[in-house]
Amino acid sequence: MKPLLDIQGVSKAFGGLQALRDVTFQVGPGEIVGLIGPNGSGKTTLFNVISGFLRPEQGAIRLGELELTRLAPHDVARAGVGRTFQIVRPFQGLTVLDNVAAAVLFGTGQGDVAAARRRAEELLAFVGLAQHRHSPAGQLTLSQKKRLEVAKALGTEPRLLLLDEVFAGLNPREIDDAIALIFRLRDELSLTVLMVEHVMKAVMQTCQRIVVLSYGQKIAEGTPQAIATDPQVLQVYLGVETGAGH
Amino acid sequence: MLVEVVQAVVTGLLIGLTFAVLAVGFSLIWGTTGVVNIAHSAFAVLAAFLSLVASRQWGLDPIAALVGLVPLFFILGVVLHEVLIKVAARRTKELGLASMIFTFGLASFMENGMAYVWGPGPRVLNTAYTGAAVHLLGISIPLTHAYGALLGLATIGLLYGFLYHTFPGKAVRAVWQQRDGAALCGIPLHRVTALTYGVSIASASVAGVAMALIYSFTPATYMVWLVNVFLIVIVGGVGSLLGAAAAGLIVGLVSSLSVLVMPFVWTNLALFGLLILVLLVRPSGLLKR
Amino acid sequence: MVNRPRDWVYVFGILLALGLLPLAQPSEYVLSFLYFLFSYAAMAVAWNVLGGFGGYLSFGHVTFFGTGAYVTGLMLVHWGWSPLITAPLGGLAAALLALVIGYPTLRLRGPYFTVVTVVTVLIAKIVVLNVPLTGAAMGLWMPFPPWDPFTSRVIFYEAVLVLLLAALLMARWVQHAKFGFGLRVLREDEDAAAAIGVPAFRLKLGALLLSAFVCGMVGAVHGYDRSYLHPDFMFDLHPSIMMVLMALFGGRDHWLGPLVGAVAVMITDELLTVYVGTEAARMLFGLLLIIVVLFLPEGVISLRLPKKPPRAAAAGEGVSSP
Numbered sequence: 001m002k003p004l005l006d007i008q009g010v011s012k013a014f015g016g017l018q019a020l021r022d023v024t025f026q027v028g029p030g031e032i033v034g035l036i037g038p039n040g041s042g043k044t045t046l047f048n049v050i051s052g053f054l055r056p057e058q059g060a061i062r063l064g065e066l067e068l069t070r071l072a073p074h075d076v077a078r079a080g081v082g083r084t085f086q087i088v089r090p091f092q093g094l095t096v097l098d099n100v101a102a103a104v105l106f107g108t109g110q111g112d113v114a115a116a117r118r119r120a121e122e123l124l125a126f127v128g129l130a131q132h133r134h135s136p137a138g139q140l141t142l143s144q145k146k147r148l149e150v151a152k153a154l155g156t157e158p159r160l161l162l163l164d165e166v167f168a169g170l171n172p173r174e175i176d177d178a179i180a181l182i183f184r185l186r187d188e189l190s191l192t193v194l195m196v197e198h199v200m201k202a203v204m205q206t207c208q209r210i211v212v213l214s215y216g217q218k219i220a221e222g223t224p225q226a227i228a229t230d231p232q233v234l235q236v237y238l239g240v241e242t243g244a245g246h
Numbered sequence: 247m248l249v250e251v252v253q254a255v256v257t258g259l260l261i262g263l264t265f266a267v268l269a270v271g272f273s274l275i276w277g278t279t280g281v282v283n284i285a286h287s288a289f290a291v292l293a294a295f296l297s298l299v300a301s302r303q304w305g306l307d308p309i310a311a312l313v314g315l316v317p318l319f320f321i322l323g324v325v326l327h328e329v330l331i332k333v334a335a336r337r338t339k340e341l342g343l344a345s346m347i348f349t350f351g352l353a354s355f356m357e358n359g360m361a362y363v364w365g366p367g368p369r370v371l372n373t374a375y376t377g378a379a380v381h382l383l384g385i386s387i388p389l390t391h392a393y394g395a396l397l398g399l400a401t402i403g404l405l406y407g408f409l410y411h412t413f414p415g416k417a418v419r420a421v422w423q424q425r426d427g428a429a430l431c432g433i434p435l436h437r438v439t440a441l442t443y444g445v446s447i448a449s450a451s452v453a454g455v456a457m458a459l460i461y462s463f464t465p466a467t468y469m470v471w472l473v474n475v476f477l478i479v480i481v482g483g484v485g486s487l488l489g490a491a492a493a494g495l496i497v498g499l500v501s502s503l504s505v506l507v508m509p510f511v512w513t514n515l516a517l518f519g520l521l522i523l524v525l526l527v528r529p530s531g532l533l534k535r
Numbered sequence: 536m537v538n539r540p541r542d543w544v545y546v547f548g549i550l551l552a553l554g555l556l557p558l559a560q561p562s563e564y565v566l567s568f569l570y571f572l573f574s575y576a577a578m579a580v581a582w583n584v585l586g587g588f589g590g591y592l593s594f595g596h597v598t599f600f601g602t603g604a605y606v607t608g609l610m611l612v613h614w615g616w617s618p619l620i621t622a623p624l625g626g627l628a629a630a631l632l633a634l635v636i637g638y639p640t641l642r643l644r645g646p647y648f649t650v651v652t653v654v655t656v657l658i659a660k661i662v663v664l665n666v667p668l669t670g671a672a673m674g675l676w677m678p679f680p681p682w683d684p685f686t687s688r689v690i691f692y693e694a695v696l697v698l699l700l701a702a703l704l705m706a707r708w709v710q711h712a713k714f715g716f717g718l719r720v721l722r723e724d725e726d727a728a729a730a731i732g733v734p735a736f737r738l739k740l741g742a743l744l745l746s747a748f749v750c751g752m753v754g755a756v757h758g759y760d761r762s763y764l765h766p767d768f769m770f771d772l773h774p775s776i777m778m779v780l781m782a783l784f785g786g787r788d789h790w791l792g793p794l795v796g797a798v799a800v801m802i803t804d805e806l807l808t809v810y811v812g813t814e815a816a817r818m819l820f821g822l823l824l825i826i827v828v829l830f831l832p833e834g835v836i837s838l839r840l841p842k843k844p845p846r847a848a849a850a851g852e853g854v855s856s857p
Contacts, residue, residue, distance in 0.1 A: 051730060052729075053726070053729075072729070072734075073726070073729035073730055074728075074729045074730075074731075074732050074733055074734045074735065077729070077730055077731055077732035078732045082730075082731075083730055085727065085730070089724050089726070089727035090727075091720055091723040091724060091727065091728075092339070092723060093339075093719075093723055094719070094720070094723065098716075101716075102716060102717070102720045102728070102731060102733070103731035103732065105713050105716055105717070106713075106717060106720075106728075106731055106732035106733045106734070107731050107732035108732075111713055113711070113712075113713060113716060152731055153730075153731070155731065156731055156732050282646045330825070333829055334828075334829055337829055337830070337832075338828065338829070338832065340645070342645050342646055343590070343592060343645050343646065343649075344828050344829075344832075346592070346646055346649055347592070347779070347783065347824060347828045348824060348825040348828040348829060350776075350821075350824065351820070351821040351822065351823070351824030351825040351828070352821060352825060353821070354817060354818070354820060354821035354824070355817075355818045355821030355822055355825075356821075357817075357821075358813075358814040358815070358817040358818040358821065359814070359818055361814050362812075362814040362815065362818070469772075473653070473654065473657065476650050480647070480650070509665075511661065511664070511665050512661070512665070514657070514661055515658060515661050515662070518654045518657060518658050518661075519658075521650075521651075521654055522640075522651060522654060525640075525643060525647055525650070525651055526639050526640070526642075526643075
C-alpha cells in the first residue's frame with residue numbers, strides 16, 4: 001500500500017547541533033502512528049520540518065504524490081497536512097467559531113466567510129465545542145483549547161493530522177475523551193494521524209505503530225508491544241543518563 | 247592620509263563609546279522586560295538640559311552634576327516602572343509593540359515639555375575644557391570626547407560589574423533569562439524589574455551628559471540619538487551588554503570613517519544602510535553569541 | 536468584527552453632504568481645516584489596513600505620501616500633466632516603492648519592522664535632499680494651479696474628499712472580505728495562521744500596497760496644492776505619527792475607526808494649539824497615546840460598537856507562544 005506520508009533521510013541541524021539525522025519512515029493511509037522519544041530527541045523539530053516551518057538540509061518529505069519538502073507552511077497546510085501545536089495557540093482575540101472559520105477559509109479554497117462559518121459550526125459540533133462557539137477563544141479551558149486546535153486543523157480538510165502532545169496536561173477523564181476523539185477522526189473522517197506523545201497510556205491505546213527517536217535518530221519502529229520490550233528503547237528511556245537535551 | 251584615518255578611528259571609537267552607554271541601558275530594558283523604551287534617549291536629553299541648568303545656576307561642571315543626576319534618574323526609572331510599566335504589563339497582550347507606542351507617547355510628552363521650558367533651540371554644554379584637546383602622536387583628542395568616552399567606559403564597566411558580580415545584578419540577569427524560574431527561587435520580580443529600570447534610566451543620564459559634552463542638543467534630538475541606539479542594539483544583539491559596547495564602537499567607526507570616503511550628507515545613509523542590512527541578514531544581532 | 540449595516544449609509548450620507556458644503560460658501564478656515572482632516576483621515580484609514588487589521592505598525596507611510604507628491608510633481612514640471620489627473624500614477628509609484636521596500640522588510644516582526652519603517656523615512660529624506668532631479672536642498676517648484684484661490688480651495692477640498700471616500704470603501708471591503716479575516720488572524724499569531732493555510736506574506740504585502748497607493752494619491756494632491764515640494768515637510772515623521780495615532784485612538788479593528796480618530800485628534804489639536812500652544816497640545820497627545828494604548832486598546836470606536844464578552848485571563852498557560 002502506497003504510504004500517505006513518506007519521510008526519507010531527513011536531516012536538520014541548528015548550528016552545531018544535529019537535531020535530526022537521516023530519519024526515514026512512512027505512515028500509511030488510515031494509520032495512527034506514534035512518534036516518541038526522550039526530550040530533545042527531535043520530535044517537534046520533525047513536525048516543524050514536515051509542516052514547512054523548517055527546511056531540512058537533506059532528505060525529502062512526500063504527501064502521497066506531492067513533495068512537501070520546500071513548501072512554505074501555508075502551502076503545506078493547504079496541501080492537506082493539519083497540525084496542532086505543543087503549546088496551544090488559539091487566536092485569542094477571535095471567537096471559537098472564527099478560529100475554525102479562519103482555517104476553513106484559508107485551508108481550503110473557500111472564499112465565502114459565511115459559508116466558512118457554517119462549516120466551522122459542523123466541525124465544532126464534531127469536537128464537542130458547539131456551545132462555546134461565540135466565546136473568545138482565550139477563555140476556554142486547556143482541554144477545550146486542545147479540542148479547538150484539532151477543530152482548526154480539521155478546518156483545512158487535511159488528509160494527515162499531526163498532533164503535537166495533545167495529551168499533555170489532561171486529567172485521566174480528559175485523556176479518555178481525547179483517545180475517543182482520535183479514533184473518531186480515523187473512523188468517521190478517514191484521517192491519518194501522526195502523533196508526538198509522552199503520555200504512554202495514550203500512545204499504547206491509540207497507535208498501531210510507534211516510531212522512536214533518540215538524539216535525532218530513529219532507533220526503533222514497530223507495534224506498541226514490540227516497542228515496549230525493545231531493549232534499545234528501554235535503555236534510552238530508563239537506563240541512559242540524558243544529557244543537555246535541546 | 248594615514249593620519250586622517252587614524253584620527254577618524256580614534257574619534258570614532260571615542261564617540262562610539264559614548265553612544266554605547268546610551269545603547270546599553272536601552273538594550274538592558276529591551277532584553278529583560280521586552281519593552282522598547284523610545285523615551286530612553288529622551289531621558290538622556292533631559293539629563294543634558296538639567297546639567298545645563300546646573301552649570302548656569304551653580305557653575306557646576308556637568309560631570310560633577312552627575313553626582314546629583316544619577317540618583318535622581320534612578321528614581322525616575324523606578325517611578326517609570328511603577329507608574330507605567332507595571333500597568334502596561336498587566337493590560338496589554340503584546341508588550342513589545344504596545345511599549346513602542348506608549349513610550350513614544352512619553353517621549354513626545356517629555357520632548358514638548360522640555361521645549362516648553364527651555365525652548366526648541368539648540369543648546370551647548372560649555373565647560374572649562376570645551377574646545378581643548380590633547381595631542382598625541384599627531385592625533386588630536388578633544389577633551390570633551392575623551393571625558394565623554396571615559397564616562398562611557400566607566401559606566402559600562404560599572405554596569406558589567408553590577409550585573410555579573412553583585413547579587414542584585416545577578417538577580418536582574420536571572421529574571422531576564424528565566425523569569426518564572428527566578429520567581430521560583432524567591433527573587434522578588436517586581437523589585438528586581440524596578441531596579442532594572444532605575445539602573446537603565448540612571449545610565450541614560452550619564453549617557454546624556456556624555457553626549458552633550460560632544461554634541462549640541464535640542465529637545466527633538468532624542469530621536470536622532472534613538473536611531474543610532476537602535477542601530478547599535480540591533481547590531482550588538484538585544485540585551486547583550488558587551489554586544490552593545492562592541493557595536494557602539496563599530497557604529498562609531500563606521501560613522502567617522504565613512505566621512506572620509508563619501509560626502510558628509512551620505513554618511514547617515516551608510517549607517518541606515520548598515521542597520522537595514524543587519525536586520526535583514528541577522529536580526530538577532532551580529533555579535534550576540 | 537461586527538458589521539452594523541446602517542452605519543455605512545449614515546457615513547456616506549454625511550460625506551455626500553460635506554461634498555456639497557462648498558455651495559454654502561463656507562469660510563476659508565473651515566475649508567482648510569476639513570481639507571486637512573480628510574487628507575489625514577484618508578491616509579489613516581488606508582494605513583489601518585496594514586497597521587490596525589494586520590498589526591504591522593508602520594511609521595513610514597509618509598514616504599509614500601512624499602513619493603506620490605514628487606512623482607506627480609515632476610510629471611507636471613516636465614510634461615505639464617495635472618497631478619489631479621496623474622494622482623493614480625503617483626499612487627502607483629508609491630505602491631511600487633512599497634513593493635520594493637516591503638518585500639524584504641515584511642519578513643521582520645514587531646519592533647524590528649517598525650524601526651525599519653522609521654529609517655525608511657530618514658533615508659528617503661536624505662536621498663531626495665541630495666539628488667538634483669528632485670531639486671536637492673532647494674526643493675521643487677511647480678507651476679501654480681490655473682484657478683482662482685477660492686475655486687482652487689474647493690477643487691482640492693473635493694479631491695481629498697473623493698480620496699477619503701475611496702479609502703473608506705477600500706477599508707470596508709477589506710474588513711468584510713476574506714482578506715481582512717486573514718489579516719486579523721495573522722495579527723493574532725502569524726505562525727499559527729500559517730499552519731492553517733493563511734498566506735501571511737501575501738496578505739501583508741497586499742495591505743501595504745493598498746495603503747501606499749492611497750497615501751501616494753493624497754501626496755499628489757497636496758503637492759500640487761502647495762506648489763512647492765521640499766523633503767523637510769514631504770518626508771517628515773509627524774504625518775506618519777499622526778496616522779498611527781488617529782488609527783489607534785479611533786479604533787484599529789474597524790474601517791471607520793481611523794476616521795473617528797482623525798476627527799477627534801484634529802479637533803483636539805486645533806483647540807489646544809489655539810488656546811494653549813503647540814507644545815502643550817503635543818504633550819497632551821503624548822499622554823493621549825499612553826492612555827489609549829493602556830486603557831482603550833480597541834480605540835474610541837469600541838465604546839460604541841456592541842460589546843464583546845469580557846476577556847478573562849487564560850488559566851493554565853501564561854507562557855507566550857514558542
